[in-house]
Amino acid sequence: MGIFTKYFLPNEYVQSIYTIKPEHLKEKNIKAIITDLDNTLVGWDVKDPTDEVRKWFEEMKENGITVTIVSNNNEDRVQTFSSTLNIDYIFKAKKPRGSAFRKATSLMQVNKSEVVVIGDQMLTDVFGGNRNGLYTIMVVPVKKTDGFITKFNRLIERRFLNYFKRKGYINWEE
Incomplete structure (x- = not known):
């Protein structure tokens, strides 16, 4: 596996x-x-956590797993969503740059070997997590619609996904 695979292939895809x-x-x-x-926990246009999202967060908390939201979105969007869950968050994270991943790891007081990054975008979440030596899980986007920059990223992402499928690195259907 080359550098391409090292940085863009998630450890898991669910x-x-x-x-x-x-x-x-x-x-x-x-x-x-x-x-x-956005498009990982809820659609990018859904303001508050759904009951299902709340239950998932509670299940993680009950099992001693700390969760921090790291988003490239603005403070109002991320704070509004996170506050009702009573969890830490980082907004305008500038993913895939590493500072937000390091800050979140430090906030949660864990080693990077104990952290998983979960996200719907290969070029921000997976690339950022892999670059920082974190375990990565990519999810299918909650919604099919995206903002302009994300639409562009998805075009590139689609090529990566098709490449990984052809090479047999991943096996899933959307």
Whole structure:
């Protein structure tokens, strides 16, 4: 596997956050989650956590897994969503740059080997997590619609996904 695969291939690819179970994470010695917000937890246009999202966060908390939202979105968007869950967040994260990933890891007081990054974008979440030596799980986007920059990223991402499928590195259907 080359540099391309090292940085852009997620460790896992799943249908949604709901397929990520605390037992599975604990088997990998994961104690903390850095998760994206838009199109990972809810659609980019959904203001508040759904009951299902709340239940997932509670399940992680009950199992001793800390979650921090790291989003490239603005403070109002990320703070409004995160405050009702009573969790830490980082807004305008500038992913895939590493500072937000390091800050979140430090906030949660864990080693990077104990952190998983969960997100729907290969060019921000997976690339940023992999570059920083973190375990990465990519989810299928919650919504099919995106903002302009994300639409561009998805075009590139689609080529990467097709390449990984052809090479047999991943095996999934959207």
